[in-house]
Amino acid sequence: MFTTVIDHLISTGNSTFPDNYHDLSEAEQIKILSKATDDIGDLDAFEDEMVRNTLKTIAIIKDIQKSNGERGANRYIISNNQTALNVMQLFAMLKMVAFKDKLTVDVAPLFETIPDLENAPGVMEQLYQNPEYIAHLRARGNKQHIMLGFSDGTKDGGYLMANWGIYKAKEKLTEMSRKYDITAIFFDGRGGPPARGGGKTHNFYSSLGPTIEDKEVQITIQGQTVSSNFGTHDSSQFNLEQLISSGIKNRIDGEKNRLSDADRAVMNDLAETSYQTYKDFKNHPMFIPYLERMSTLKYYAKTNIGSRPSKRGTSDKLVFSDLRAIPFVGSWSQLKQNVPGFYGVGTALKLYEDRNEWNKVEQLYTNSKFFKTLIDNSMMSLTKSFFDLTKYMSKDEEFGDFWNIIFEEYLTTKRLLLKLSGYDELMENEPTSKASIEVREHIVLPLLTIQQYALKKIQELEKAGAPNDDPDKVIYEKIVTRSLFGNINASRNSA
Known part of the structure; x- marks a missing residue:
């Protein structure tokens, strides 16, 4: 999709991207994207409907923030993220469409497959070393949102490897983020059944140990699980207590949970x-x-x-x-x-x-x-x-x-x-x-x-x-x- 955006901008004479942009190395493309702030122009000029709607989604985020405050819509998740280039493409689009002066959106890469989980620490280090991107994180309170997909991880690698792969990825991402004075906020894409990260969720979060960042953890809750776990006052209170206490227990038992x-x-x-x-x-x-x-x-x-x-x-x-x-x-x-x-x-x-x-x-x-x-x-x-x-x-x-x-x-x-x-x-x-x-x-x-x-x-x-x-x-x-x-x-x- 981003290729279509670039081709359109080049054809309309936009000075941000050179004619040979697609022939450049990933590092050279990232350098250009880091500094891209020119207005993208009339969104209706894009012929591709998917591209047009995606860009309009970014513009709507800005409108929502104006009407309801930043918390109304302040995160953009990149599904199936594989490279630092994927992140910087969105980073550039956000600025060129609606956030030229101040980017008030957190970019959250979603790593899903087993190979992508293994590559995630390297991807994030490349981003942390980028001057424009790290400046954005400093302005956002030194926090980086990272989403990890239990569902697609299990589909790709099976139950044990998916869970272990996510565990190891979190350890390395925590270490990498702390190296650059960044707090990793893990946003876990969990579904209902164990195969999609469900099951006894509170036991999972109370067992992670001190090598995984847990100052703040965010999770998705599947639709029918929302109604069963949070549909009544009593069940909601019980399940929220379970989740909150799991974080406390993990802090108390931290060293006990460290793997030899x-x-x-x-x-x-x-x-x-x-x-x-x-x-x-x-x-x-x-x-x-x-x-x-x-x-x-x-x-x-x-x-x-x-x-x-x-x-x-x-x-x-x-x-x-x-x-x-x-x-x-x-x-x-x-x-x-x-x-x-x-x-x-x-x-x-x-x-x-x-x-x-x-x-x-x-x-x-x-x-x-x-x-x-x-x-x-x-x-x-x-x-x-x-x-x-x-x-x-x-x-x-x-x-x-x-x-x-x-x-x-x-x-x-x-x-x-x-x-x-x-x-x-x-x-x-x-x-x-x-x-x-x-x-x-x-x-x-x-x-x-x-x-x-x-x-x-x-x-x-x-x-x-x-x-x-x-x-x-x-x-x-x-x-x-x-x-x-x-x-x-x-x-x-x-x-």
């Missing part, structure tokens, strides 16, 4: 093993077809769940990188398989069992509240799984073997989480939460069964060559779509 070198090595090993296992799984030739034809994935696009399309891009062919996290996680939840919340965990733990090094995992579980929280939240994902619902798929000629791969990982993970925790059953230490889950699962099971029946009928009609406007197919598709709403709301944190 030995525990860190085990955590790294577990995360890498689970990551490779998950990558092999999502690269399986049946992975995308299974989601397309056996799950509710494509039906999310027919609802307003998640507020965005089920995939990025306009291609008819489904590509994994185009999938959005909410439909991805939600589709596994509708199948009652909850793959993003456990897949790879069992295989990683089994490696230590097979090597007769189980004691190292037990030590990590005992020493690290962070690791224990990850295990507890994964247990929640397993508790919400119910493979009997889709057991008929195990006999499917095309997808039977793939279903069994998922089921075997579920069984392995369940067995080893029980072994590690010493429990006889999942969530044994949380009887109230478990009872709540069981009640909700019993409520949604009839509707899920109806949904599976409708999906099966659609598959049969498609195999028989029925057209898209076949009356029976239309009815069954409506059943699937409508069932999504009820299942998600009743399950509370399934998407």
